[in-house]
Amino acid sequence: DAGVTQSPTHLIKTRGQQVTLRCSPISGHKSVSWYQQVLGQGPQFIFQYYEKEERGRGNFPDRFSARQFPNYSSELNVNALLLGDSALYLCASSSGQGLADYEQYFGPGTRLTVT
Amino acid sequence: QQPVQSPQAVILREGEDAVINCSSSKALYSVHWYRQKHGEAPVFLMILLKGGEQKGHEKISASFNEKKQQSSLYLTASQLSYSGTYFCGILNYGGSQGNLIFGKGTKLSVKP
Numbered sequence: 001d002a003g004v005t006q007s008p009t010h011l012i013k014t015r016g017q018q019v020t021l022r023c024s025p026i027s028g029h030k031s032v033s034w035y036q037q038v039l040g041q042g043p044q045f046i047f048q049y050y051e052k053e054e055r056g057r058g059n060f061p062d063r064f065s066a067r068q069f070p071n072y073s074s075e076l077n078v079n080a081l082l083l084g085d086s087a088l089y090l091c092a093s094s095s096g097q098g099l100a101d102y103e104q105y106f107g108p109g110t111r112l113t114v115t
Numbered sequence: 116q117q118p119v120q121s122p123q124a125v126i127l128r129e130g131e132d133a134v135i136n137c138s139s140s141k142a143l144y145s146v147h148w149y150r151q152k153h154g155e156a157p158v159f160l161m162i163l164l165k166g167g168e169q170k171g172h173e174k175i176s177a178s179f180n181e182k183k184q185q186s187s188l189y190l191t192a193s194q195l196s197y198s199g200t201y202f203c204g205i206l207n208y209g210g211s212q213g214n215l216i217f218g219k220g221t222k223l224s225v226k227p
Contacts, residue, residue, distance in 0.1 A: 033215070034157075042117075042202045042217030043157065056213055090156060103147075103170065103213075106156035 002027070004093050004107035012113045013081050021076045021110045025093030031055075033072040033104060034066055035090040043090055049074055050097045078112075086114045116141065116203045120218040125227045127193045135221045137203030138185040146179055146186040147204040147215065150197075157202060161188070190223070198225045 005024045025032050031050045034049050035043035048056035048060035068074045072093075078085055088109045096102035119138045127133055137146060145164045148171070149157035162170030162187055163179035171177070176189045189191040190197055 035217075040206075040219075042220050044215045045216065055212055103159040103162060105159065106149075108156050 004091055004105050005047050006089075006091050006107040008110060009108070010111045010113075012115060014115055015081055015083060018077065018079045018113060019081060019111070021078075021089050021091075021092075022073065023030030023076070023107060024073045024102050025091075026093075026105055029093035029095050029105070030072050030103070031094045031097060032068055032072065033094070034074070034076045035092065035106075036070050037088045037090055038111070039087075046076070055097065069092045081114045086112060088112075117126070117216055118203055118218040118223050120201075120203055122221060123219070124222040125224070127197075127223065129193060129195060129225055129227055131193055133190045133193060133223060135188040135203075135223070136181075136185060137187070137205070137218055140203050141184065142181070143181060143184050143186075144206045146177075148175070148177060148186075148188050149202045149204065149217075150199045151202065151220075152199040160201075191207050193223075193225045195225050195227065198223055 007022045033048040034046040037043045046060050047066045048058040052068045063079045066076045088111050090109045091107045092104035093104040094104045121136045125133050129142050147162050147207045148160040151157040152161055161177050179186045202217045202220045204215045206216040207217050
């Protein structure tokens, strides 16, 4: 079975632009979470979606938004990009609704560089 | 609210043991452990739940001390493949859904 897939792999954007990152979960997984990982730090939680509804939100500005589609794939949108948004964006899927007791499977990530 | 991991880095020879600690300032609901190799995605190792339940790899062991609000990951008879950065992620008590907060990581290097 295919793992979590993300696209694109790498992306270079200019300050002020908007970006959309995409994620396809493992087949059968209904939960998708998004994380931002800055070099040398742990992943920082952005959003969790389960059955197309937002179940959790981290401490990120409203410039960050996401949605989940009927096939459980997900998109993360970031508007008005800042230099500080440069990071690896990870998507993770899991089979359960709650994050507490279900392991997450991470995708390879999208490396976003804002210049 | 971010968990504190210690040590920040550790270097081992093959066959040696290591303990990685994860502490929280708030009561814990569950602790998750992941390993990330350079340039790769984090890989699930273990979940420890309040009440003692554990899910994870058979070769990895960990403890969860609810009173002390901390967890420890035990790596015994280390192999070269154990190298990587280990992250603990926590959900605070009452937070069965929502934020999974990761620590800054512990970099483990295993030398031949």
